[in-house]
Amino acid sequence: MADHTWITRSDRGDGIVELVLNHAPVNALEPATLMGFHNVMNDLSADDDVRVIILSSGCKVFSAGLNLKQAQHFDLNEQRAIVDALNLGFMALFECPKPVICAINGPAIAGGLFFVLASDHRISVPHAKFGLAEVRVGLDFPAGPLGIAQAVLDANMTRRLMMRGQPIDAKEALAVGLIDEIVEADTLAQAALDAAREFSQIPPAAYAAVKRQLRSDATVRTKAAIAAETAANQPWFTDETAAAMARMIG
Numbered sequence: 001m002a003d004h005t006w007i008t009r010s011d012r013g014d015g016i017v018e019l020v021l022n023h024a025p026v027n028a029l030e031p032a033t034l035m036g037f038h039n040v041m042n043d044l045s046a047d048d049d050v051r052v053i054i055l056s057s058g059c060k061v062f063s064a065g066l067n068l069k070q071a072q073h074f075d076l077n078e079q080r081a082i083v084d085a086l087n088l089g090f091m092a093l094f095e096c097p098k099p100v101i102c103a104i105n106g107p108a109i110a111g112g113l114f115f116v117l118a119s120d121h122r123i124s125v126p127h128a129k130f131g132l133a134e135v136r137v138g139l140d141f142p143a144g145p146l147g148i149a150q151a152v153l154d155a156n157m158t159r160r161l162m163m164r165g166q167p168i169d170a171k172e173a174l175a176v177g178l179i180d181e182i183v184e185a186d187t188l189a190q191a192a193l194d195a196a197r198e199f200s201q202i203p204p205a206a207y208a209a210v211k212r213q214l215r216s217d218a219t220v221r222t223k224a225a226i227a228a229e230t231a232a233n234q235p236w237f238t239d240e241t242a243a244a245m246a247r248m249i250g
Contacts, residue, residue, distance in 0.1 A: 016193070029086070044096070101196050102121070108130055124174075147222025151218035
């Protein structure tokens with residue numbers, strides 16, 4: 001099942017489409033919502049009238065990642081469903097041939113960070129935080145998100161974020177290239193639109209070709225890893241996971 005009702009599409013002119021993520025209160029990730037995102041991204045990727053996509057959030061948090069209250073009770077089939085959805089949803093974003101501008105209005109944590117990492121130009125407000133907290137809830141990384149992180153982060157930042165599980169602030173994220181700009185909150189929407197208009201002037205076939213050149217090796221490698229992961233059909237959770245999730249929830 002796919003749910004795209006949490007995503008609002010707005011046309012901003014000049015072939016610019018904004019997708020507002022609004023799964024209150026924190027854009028938590030669930031199998032149905034991620035599959036809805038996957039379908040929306042694939043539709044936009046195939047639409048010749050779309051030149052640029054803006055991703056933004058209608059919540060105070062950009063995305064807090066996996067819905068832990070729901071996930072702590074997942075059986076094997078539900079674990080496989082969320083892994084598949086994480087892989088498909090974020091790979092649809094990573095492979096999108098259009099420029100994707102990410103307007104980050106608050107924390108992007110754990111799975112929520114992959115909206116940022118898979119986008120092309122990332123604009124943040126000063127108070128945003130960025131982290132990969134999976135290790136703290138007893139989880140490793142599905143093949144899709146792992147491949148994206150390895151493709152766009154350097155080895156030391158990947159090590160730091162994934163193995164410690166603590167977030168960094170916007171200033172440090174800018175310094176290491178995780179984001180591209182920091183703007184005040186009241187100018188974020190305009191800054192994203194200005195960037196989108198700039199990207200819309202790039203010849204679309206050339207942009208898609210260059211993006212494919214930059215990401216093709218990582219895409220092939222990651223899809224092979226996803227296929228192997230799917231064939232193995234192993235649980236995602238370990239004996240530690242439910243208790244770690246419960247501690248994180250408080």
